[in-house]
Amino acid sequence: MSMEKEATIRICTQLIKYLLDRHAEKVVVEIKSDERYRVTVSASVTLDEEEEEKLRSYLSTRPQEIGYYYLTLVGEYGAEEELTVAAMLVDELSVEYDKEERRLEISFRVR
Amino acid sequence: MNGSNGFLHSFVLYFFGWAFVLFGLLTVDLEHPKKFIEGLIEIVKAPDYLLTDYVQVGGLSAAFFNAGVLMLVFAHILKLLKMPITGISYASILTIGGFALFGKNIFNVWPIPLGVFLYSLYRGEPLQRYIYIGYFGTALSPFVSYVAFTLHANFFVRLFVSYLTGIVVGFFLPSLASHSLTLHKGYNLYNVGFTCGLMGTVIAAILRAYGVRIPTQSVWGGGNNLVLSAFLFSLFVFVFLIGWFSNGRSWKGYGKLIKHGGRLLTDFVILEGLPLTLMNLGILGTVSTLYVLAVGSELNGPTVGGIMTVAGFAALGKHPRNSLPVMAGVTLATITNSFKLASPNNVLAALFGTTVAPIAGEFGVLWGVITGFLHNALVNNVGFLHAGFNLYNNGFAGGLVAVFLIPIIKAVHKREDL
Incomplete structure (x- = not known):
């Protein structure tokens, strides 16, 4: 399996676990395979301000090559800390959350 | 990272190295300057496998100077590679400095990172991906010294063989280290240490199978x-x-x-x-x-x-x-x-x-x-x-x-x- 494919699968697993741990009612994962994998994860989930801020903070981690070394840990637990490793492996990341609609959308491109 | 944060990151990255070098140089007065140079040579020549206290082998100033110089060099390599300075940067630099007081020295640390570098070239991937494995991989530096100072051959052959074996070890380290994470699932913070333990076990087993006797030692100083x-x-x-x-x-x-x-x-x-x-x-x-x-x-x-x-x-x-x-x-x-x-x-x-x-x-x-x-x-x-x-x-x-x-x-x- 190519490293990009493995990274895509693991990052998606990481996010799915994270969202299910926060009792997301619906999670939709869309993966477009172009030259690189483009992923959109949308979910119906309630995040309070602190949780939303934490999520944004973890996902704002800059892309870093060292993330590939820790790739095998991504998606193992869905824990907060691994979100930073997931963020190291992607670019063009955006996080949008509509509090009223309880709709979260995370999109990114796997590096 | 804003300007002041960037300065603070760089300052802290180099701070420990400079502190050790200055401490080493200041304590030269406690000994004789000539002893300082001799101490550095003794540190390089020492069989470094556990447990070898460099403060005991080469003196306080030589040991801290060795550790400080290594921290500064490895910190500067991170800067040259434009690595983001994060927690793993400080962990790796301080670990190198710490172990440069009992096993890593200015002679034996280079082949393993070099092997890691060759692995990144072989894979066509950036060195930045594996650099910290190379840094922590210097745990196996005593093996380089062991080959260099126990092989029965002339100096250049010993130097070549010791560096070559270190490079070979470094070459395979990234792949093994990534796999090791799956065994303990990140609960062991010294993952490369775990990997190096596995590699060291294989190396020692092969040597012993061919009748090579690897002596044990315990150099443990005090009084400071x-x-x-x-x-x-x-x-x-x-x-x-x-x-x-x-x-x-x-x-x-x-x-x-x-x-x-x-x-x-x-x-x-x-x-x-x-x-x-x-x-x-x-x-x-x-x-x-x-x-x-x-x-x-x-x-x-x-x-x-x-x-x-x-x-x-x-x-x-x-x-x-x-x-x-x-x-x-x-x-x-x-x-x-x-x-x-x-x-x-x-x-x-x-x-x-x-x-x-x-x-x-x-x-x-x-x-x-x-x-x-x-x-x-x-x-x-x-x-x-x-x-x-x-x-x-x-x-x-x-x-x-x-x-x-x-x-x-x-x-x-x-x-x-x-």
Whole structure:
């Protein structure tokens, strides 16, 4: 399996676990395979301000090559800390959350 | 990273190296300058496998100069490669510096990172991806010295063969280190130490199969507690104060930092910022130094190396909440077993045993104490396997402890996500 494919699968697993741990009612994962994998994860989930801020903070981690070394840990637990490793492996990341609609959308491109 | 933060990151990255170099040069007065040069040569020539106290072998000034220079060079390589300076940067630099007081020197550290570099070229991937594996991989540096100074051949052949074997080891390290993570699942912070333990075990087994006798040694010095206490306490208080002032002279956020379990990759610089990380570093460094003194042991190359490693990993997963239970477990084991509290067996296990601190961080104090207890027994029995070639003996033992304990914890707690 190519490293990009493995990274895509693991990052998606990481996010799915994270969202299910926060009792997301619906999670939709869309993966477009172009030259690189483009992923959109949308979910119906309630995040309070602190949780939303934490999520944004973890996902704002800059892309870093060292993330590939820790790739095998991504998606193992869905824990907060691994979100930073997931963020190291992607670019063009955006996080949008509509509090009223309880709709979260995370999109990114796997590096 | 804004301007002032960028400056602070760079300052701290080089600070420890400069502090060690200056301390080394200042303490030259305590010895004869000629002895300083001779000390450096002795350090390079020493058979470095565990346990070799460079302060005892080459003197205080030569040992700290060696450690400081290595920290500065490796820190500067990170800057040249334009690496983001995060918790793993501080952990790796302080670990290299710490172990440069008992096993790594300006001669033997280069082949393994070079092997890692060749691996990245072979894979067509950036060196930045594997650089820290190369840094931590210098744990196997004693193997380079062993070949260089025991092979029966002329100098250039010995030099060539020793560097070549180090490069071969470094070449395969990244692949093995990535796989090792899947065994302990990030609960052993010294993952490359675990990997190097496996490699060292294979190397030692092959050598022994061909009748090579690898002697054991224990060079353990003492008598420097006063001067080294003053140095270490000044260092850690200074670092704590930098963090404290940068954090608005407050503890704000520290409670959140110690809530993290600490499993790899809990990079406190990324998660909680540099000021809180520096406060944590200062606290753990001070606590570790106090531990060595409290049990009546010696501040020397290995123990200061242990303290620096604990402090370094205060940027990458360790904090008092997850480290102290493990130290307590190691100490409890020593009180009840055949070792003495001030012995190298106990002190080094207590310091480096915090490699498995994430188990305490995630599962609580009791499991932390059990982990420390178990670690004490294992770490004093696995050194033979790799013949001391792997300086991170505790990383090797810690990996085994995690591999053994995690399924048991899973069974007890009925957790399926481990």
